[in-house]
Structures are given as structure tokens and as C-alpha cells.
Amino acid sequence: MRRIEVLRLGHRLVRDDRVTTHVGLVARAFGADKIHLVNCEPSIKHSIDGVTSKWGGEFEVQLTEEWRNLVRKWKQKGGLVIHLTMYGTNLDDSISSISESEKDLLILLSAEKAPPEAFDLSDYNVAIGNQPHSEVAALAVFLDRYFGGQELKRNFKGSKLQIIPTAKGKRLVMAG
Amino acid sequence: MRRIEVLRLGHRLVRDDRVTTHVGLVARAFGADKIHLVNCEPSIKHSIDGVTSKWGGEFEVQLTEEWRNLVRKWKQKGGLVIHLTMYGTNLDDSISSISESEKDLLILLSAEKAPPEAFDLSDYNVAIGNQPHSEVAALAVFLDRYFGGQELKRNFKGSKLQIIPTAKGKRLVMAG
Numbered sequence: 001m002r003r004i005e006v007l008r009l010g011h012r013l014v015r016d017d018r019v020t021t022h023v024g025l026v027a028r029a030f031g032a033d034k035i036h037l038v039n040c041e042p043s044i045k046h047s048i049d050g051v052t053s054k055w056g057g058e059f060e061v062q063l064t065e066e067w068r069n070l071v072r073k074w075k076q077k078g079g080l081v082i083h084l085t086m087y088g089t090n091l092d093d094s095i096s097s098i099s100e101s102e103k104d105l106l107i108l109l110s111a112e113k114a115p116p117e118a119f120d121l122s123d124y125n126v127a128i129g130n131q132p133h134s135e136v137a138a139l140a141v142f143l144d145r146y147f148g149g150q151e152l153k154r155n156f157k158g159s160k161l162q163i164i165p166t167a168k169g170k171r172l173v174m175a176g
Numbered sequence: 177m178r179r180i181e182v183l184r185l186g187h188r189l190v191r192d193d194r195v196t197t198h199v200g201l202v203a204r205a206f207g208a209d210k211i212h213l214v215n216c217e218p219s220i221k222h223s224i225d226g227v228t229s230k231w232g233g234e235f236e237v238q239l240t241e242e243w244r245n246l247v248r249k250w251k252q253k254g255g256l257v258i259h260l261t262m263y264g265t266n267l268d269d270s271i272s273s274i275s276e277s278e279k280d281l282l283i284l285l286s287a288e289k290a291p292p293e294a295f296d297l298s299d300y301n302v303a304i305g306n307q308p309h310s311e312v313a314a315l316a317v318f319l320d321r322y323f324g325g326q327e328l329k330r331n332f333k334g335s336k337l338q339i340i341p342t343a344k345g346k347r348l349v350m351a352g
Contacts, residue, residue, distance in 0.1 A: 007223075017196060018192045023188040025309040026306075026310050028311055030309070052277070087346040087347065088341060088343070090341055107254050119346070120345075124343075125343060127341055130339040130341055131204070131231055131332065133316075135311050137313060137316030140309075140313030140316055141317060142319075145320075145325075152266070152268075156307065165265045166263055166264065166301070168296065168301060169295050172263075
């Protein structure tokens, strides 16, 4: 089973709190195994961990201050590094070769301006369109295309809560 | 040509500023024509309008305090109302009939808890997976599936800047 981890760069305290939390929740919901948060408050880890403890699965959140070594080690072990950026080549041009590689993926995402090394250290700089939008959206669309929509049908083991999909209103049940 | 508009509900001042801006930028980049922002600061409209004036297209941002009338009028004119919510039925179950309807779409998105009327007034309550994640991601994946990826290849008329997709680094040129 391939491993998918996300590396969140450039978080700005307070200003990016909600967006970084959304990045973490999208990583979990769309099938990643772990997120590394660079220079983030512990409260963001607590929020995401809280969702995992209620809704299941084994998603991990790692607070860290150093990311270059993580990227280098990932490549030394044979994993691919994918940088999602509006400056990259089109998703359609790379998604097949990324999927077919069957390698572990480390996905880099920056809040606003990416550090120049992010472009150089990555195997693929991938654009989810060349318009400015959102790293939350970029991650979701990348993973949705990568998994061909199957990620939305996963079961999250050990959940305390479960939703019964419903045409009107809300149906939430205790799981298990 | 079908018209697609987004209605952003439940914005919380300051706390949701960045996320609401991301929702607006995703709406624009993924092919919607307009966003209605309920009880938002004018600074958010200014940010999104600033992106449109640099990067082109005719995306509109409307600040408003009332949304129920907008929804009712949309339905009276024969348009569909789609509410994106983790409690809804699966995207796969509804996306074909929504696309094939060829009707204008009004897409409702809430920050956190949706008002009960959002479920009742909508023609479709659609879940982008039944896990908690992000309305930014939900909107992007919905529009990506709706347009079958073609939205990422659109030209934005009148842009001052344009990106040349590149494997490494950044290539940004003045357009026109």
C-alpha cells in the first residue's frame, strides 16, 4: 500500500489557522495518511486529532520546524515529491505517470509564496489550473483525481459517529 | 450557457476571512460566474475583485444580508439549488442528473453549521464524502466533476498576468 503524506509550508500564525486546519481535514478525508505542519500552533494539531478520534481512521498530525530534511529523506527512500503550485505543469500532464509510478507520495503545499527550494527539490511541480485559488482546493482535486473518486467511499475504522447519506436533513448515528 | 452562482452562508467575522476568500477564488477559478457573500466584510470582496482585475474574467462578488429570497427567486426562474453538505447523498449519485438537467445552478455553502432551511430549500443536498473537511474542497471537487476537468483549461479574458506552465520555477508574463 502506497503511503501519502502532506507537508504544509508557510503557515502564518492566526491568519492561516482555519485554512491550515482545512488542509489537514482534507488530507485526512481524501485519503492521505499523515500531515506535517511546519511552524504551526499545537491547537491546530488538536483540532485535527479531535476529528480523527470522533470520525475514525489512523490519520497522523506531526508538528515540525524543519522540512528540508524530511523531503531529502523521502527522496532517498525512493518516494516521489509533488509540489502543488499554480506555476507548475498541468495536472492532466502528470497525474497518470504519478499514479502509475506506485511510489509513496509527499505532497508539498504552501500558504501564499512557496520557498524556491520547494520547486527545486520536488519531482513534479503540478498546477491545478494556473489561476490563483486555494491550497485546500488544490489538495482535494489532486487526491480526487489520483484516487479516481474512490477516496470518498473509504471506511474510517473505529469511528464513534457515522453519517447516513440523506436527501433532506441530517442523519447522524453512533457507530459500532 | 448555463449560469453558476455560489452562495456563501454562515461567515464568521475575522475567523473565516481567509476561508471565505478561498471559497471566492475557487468559485472564480473553477468556472462559477458569481458569488454572494452573506454578512461578510467589504475587504473580502475587494480581495477577490483584485484577483479578477489582475487575472481576468468577469467574476462578480455581491455582498448581501439576505439569502432566502435569492434562493426562492432562483427556483422560481427554473434554476437548481444545490447544497453541498457532508450529510447529503453521494456526489456520484447526483452529479449526472445535475449535469444533464442543463439548468442554472445556485450552490449553497456554509461555514460550519448550515441553517435548517438550506437543507429544505435545496433541490439536492450533495455530500463530497461523508467526512468533515472543508467547504473550499467541496466546491472545488463539485465543480471539477461537474465540468469534467475542462474548467481548469479556461481562458480568462482581459488578464494582465499569465502563467506559462513550467516543470521547475516560475514563469509569469504580462498578458496581451
